[in-house]
Amino acid sequence: MEPRIWQQIAVRRCAEVKGMLPKGMLMSSPPPSSILDVSDIPRKFLDISDILLTEKLTISELLGRISAGSLTATQVINAFFHRACIAHQLTNCLTEVFFDRALERAAELDRHLKATGQVLGPLHGLPISLKDQIDVQGTEQNMCYVGLVGTKARDNAVIVDILLRQGAILYCKTNMAQGIMGAEGYNNVYGRTLNPLNRSLTCGGSSGGEGALIGMRGALMGVGSDIGGSIRLPAAFQGLYALKPSYGRIPYANTSSSFEGQETIRSVLGPITASVDGLKVFTKAVLETAPWDCDPWTPRMPWSEERYNLIDHGGLKGPLCFAILWDDKIVKPSPPYWRALKELKSALLHAGHFVTDWEPFKMEEAAASWMDILNADGGKDLKQHLALSGEPRLNDVLDRSVTERSVSEYWRLCHRRTTLMKESLDHWMSTATTTPTQRPVDAIVAPVAGCVPMRHDEPLLGNYTTFCNLMDYTTALMPVTKVLPHIDTRPPSHEFYSSADQDNYTRYDPELYRDGGVGIQIIGKRYEEEAVIRMTEIADQALKVHLAAS
Amino acid sequence: MEPRIWQQIAVRRCAEVKGMLPKGMLMSSPPPSSILDVSDIPRKFLDISDILLTEKLTISELLGRISAGSLTATQVINAFFHRACIAHQLTNCLTEVFFDRALERAAELDRHLKATGQVLGPLHGLPISLKDQIDVQGTEQNMCYVGLVGTKARDNAVIVDILLRQGAILYCKTNMAQGIMGAEGYNNVYGRTLNPLNRSLTCGGSSGGEGALIGMRGALMGVGSDIGGSIRLPAAFQGLYALKPSYGRIPYANTSSSFEGQETIRSVLGPITASVDGLKVFTKAVLETAPWDCDPWTPRMPWSEERYNLIDHGGLKGPLCFAILWDDKIVKPSPPYWRALKELKSALLHAGHFVTDWEPFKMEEAAASWMDILNADGGKDLKQHLALSGEPRLNDVLDRSVTERSVSEYWRLCHRRTTLMKESLDHWMSTATTTPTQRPVDAIVAPVAGCVPMRHDEPLLGNYTTFCNLMDYTTALMPVTKVLPHIDTRPPSHEFYSSADQDNYTRYDPELYRDGGVGIQIIGKRYEEEAVIRMTEIADQALKVHLAAS
Structure with a gap:
């Protein structure tokens, strides 16, 4: 039986994503599917310094080293990007890659720190991955629907602008469930994302690609969305931390979503992180920017250190x-x-x-x-x-x-x-x-x-x-x-x-x-x-x- | 033509309300309808001290005199109730009266102040009127629909509990538009409320009874609701102050409303006041009680003196x-x-x-x-x-x-x-x-x-x-x-x-x-x-x- 048109579109799009990975980062002989726990495999491909950088530091420690100048943003994004590429080959977690932009951004951040002695913001140099639905201007925005393959985002989501303003490096988007309503990162465009702890298991969903990527330490922090468990399930299934905030606390404006206008039970954005400190780092960094000035549904509630205490x-x-x-x-x-x-x-x-x-x-x-x-x-x-x-x-x-x-x-x-x-x-x-x-x-x-x-x-x-x-x-x-x-x-x-x-x-x-x-x-x-x-x-x-x- | 059944019900209910006014407060010869501005008429019926008390004090001054002991809560509620009764006869603004409760309450407040030297709360002794839709346990709750005449409220609205906790005296409810969606206090149960500044004009709506009552100084503060102008129009048309807060800032829970479950454009509660200071007095008093603990839609935002500054x-x-x-x-x-x-x-x-x-x-x-x-x-x-x-x-x-x-x-x-x-x-x-x-x-x-x-x-x-x-x-x-x-x-x-x-x-x-x-x-x-x-x-x-x- 001939593959149907939609399947061809999907196959082409997956090849396109794979084509964005540098040739030098492609694995010549990926492990057989019988190897279930793949979480350690990146170690075979990374130098020891990149292994340490991606595995052994909390988010605060990583940020601290960058701001102290002992690591450059360029080093950091190179390490995480390398690891993300391997993660993708083992778990099929990525849906879009924009590494060139990330490298330019990292160079800019490094220049800024060198010139001013100051970080650009509290997320200076931190690579952050994004769930596929989050709009990044000019990049693929197909919502994991075959019929939308080839669509490009016209604008940045508000959260994207804010993360950039606070110094983050954005470099990839990750797989999600069809219609953003399933408990697995699985759809007809990109197929299924696997759980790196045991590839015969689900990565959870709908923010499943985030779970797998961060589970592989292809990022220490990513942004997911949650309307029924979509941040928490992937975090849990891959041994990670996460926060599902209350409605609008983290701005959702200009992020694409399913059934737009369903505003009764609101989908919310929140962080998935490899270390617990990341929850505060993310939330505080976002709230410091007065996001209610950019998102009409974000309540006027700054970060409260009193409440944190x-x-x-x-x-x-x-x-x-x-x-x-x-x-x-x-x-x-x-x-x-x-x-x-x-x-x-x-x-x-x-x-x-x-x-x-x-x-x-x-x-x-x-x-x-x-x-x-x-x-x-x-x-x-x-x-x-x-x-x-x-x-x-x-x-x-x-x-x-x-x-x-x-x-x-x-x-x-x-x-x-x-x-x-x-x-x-x-x-x-x-x-x-x-x-x-x-x-x-x-x-x-x-x-x-x-x-x-x-x-x-x-x-x-x-x-x-x-x-x-x-x-x-x-x-x-x-x-x-x-x-x-x-x-x-x-x-x-x-x-x-x-x-x-x-x-x-x-x-x-x-x-x-x-x-x-x-x-x-x-x-x-x-x-x-x-x-x-x-x-x-x-x-x-x-x-x-x-x-x-x- | 025989009056139809619904008209009989309405006539009976209006008579019931009139029957709640003390005989001594009924006007034997109300002014003819050709007298348009009736705002000064209460002066003919009140002693000079009650005229001063109801007309010449700001809300803060009134509260200050009560807390200093130079006025008792009982004196105050008697004066405003008398004035409200006259207001009703001139403008048809009341829909429910519970003066016995109010008198008991005032006596309780006076005893409390005498015994402890402290006010019960920041609204100690302040008479506050309520738009008809706001539930007061055991009182009429017909939403100005003829078919619901005789229905009693099972519970207090959350705002009612809060106002009482903060020391307010509640004594009456006021007329509103049919379905709470009209620009005049007018419905088939209670008929039409008139504008005391010119009775040939509308009092505005939907919180029209509040506008007329406070316009007559039958209260210095009342609670209205606003989904399209319902607090602001009556306030404006009677020369008053008002605040339409953002969604849920003032708790709405357990207040009856039209098309319940329509939560896209939310009806909000807010104060209508005779003096500008009342807006802060009301809002601060409500927010001091942590209303988010009683209303799931009230955001966790305490009164902020910084923002006020x-x-x-x-x-x-x-x-x-x-x-x-x-x-x-x-x-x-x-x-x-x-x-x-x-x-x-x-x-x-x-x-x-x-x-x-x-x-x-x-x-x-x-x-x-x-x-x-x-x-x-x-x-x-x-x-x-x-x-x-x-x-x-x-x-x-x-x-x-x-x-x-x-x-x-x-x-x-x-x-x-x-x-x-x-x-x-x-x-x-x-x-x-x-x-x-x-x-x-x-x-x-x-x-x-x-x-x-x-x-x-x-x-x-x-x-x-x-x-x-x-x-x-x-x-x-x-x-x-x-x-x-x-x-x-x-x-x-x-x-x-x-x-x-x-x-x-x-x-x-x-x-x-x-x-x-x-x-x-x-x-x-x-x-x-x-x-x-x-x-x-x-x-x-x-x-x-x-x-x-x-």
């Missing part, structure tokens, strides 16, 4: 009270999550904090509300984009068989959601009567999903992320462990809550899911970015101390 | 740059607005500020965008409520003949609106290149409408308010003058921009519109409540100085 949570000296969501009673999380939560609990207790249980609140209703709102156009936006080329629909998280709603039905859905937000806020605030701090629970600690990183084409089971989008809770993601077959054995059966629960139990086989990243959410209330970042740093530090001691 | 506008010492929107080129404002704007311009220049012209930006597109979004359900919400009783539709500002939209059409409308918001923000920011301050224009100064307060049943002409709701600009309203027939004569004809422009020109007759309030908007960017309040105080003070000197 937990002024609303008893200050830095007092203990915090974390509440763990062990199980939403819809899908019981797989064994590695229980182990992760137990370890984190011990670590937090050990560090002097309180830990209670979080009582799940109307989780099924929240999931249904999320789904109904995002599905209210009956999938029309997706279908219209697929129809441009005739490319087929891939699995995503929405049921596209529903009928489009009328506006009055839609407004009813929106009202139900606002009612649920109010009830959930009241539920959270009411915890003040039971915590030892007499404050409401400071943060909820929850698994990122019921299932560990799936094998390709398996559905995501256990929805632990979308309620945060529905309620607009600021949510961070931190890595805790990975799937360890010798420890995370299959537990005895339990009385199943649902068929998804049974599926999750049945398909769990620690050997198959070996090395998959196991990440935990730290969930704060709306517009608590500063406090959530600080609490994540605290939890991360507590865990490191605890693991070092045990 | 104009940190983002060159500080208190530097001159500001105001830009006047003289004419949107769709409907030319009537002569009194030109006089008001010229006076305000002179006053601002005299006070050392800069004044430039504001270049109107896509005003027709903004008006259409506003209309299309609010009309997207084809008027279904209104029709369903009218159908409950069979009561007829009254004139409102929406074209209810349109068909209901689908969700994908709606999302397109929302996207067009966000695009317009971004373009408008860019337009505003770009003024920095032309102002003498090298900052973007600090505030836009604009008339509240093209027409002065209309005669009953005349349409509002000249839409100068809805773009502020579409863009979510924080907007204050200040009184400048009133229609003065001997000065505001009809000007020579001009080339008409539109049929509405011609209508506005043609119907203008200063004698007919005598004494109607002429108010001006001070428009800031999103979430600039503190700065807009300060700039309004500055403009108001400049005007007073200027008028005193001339």
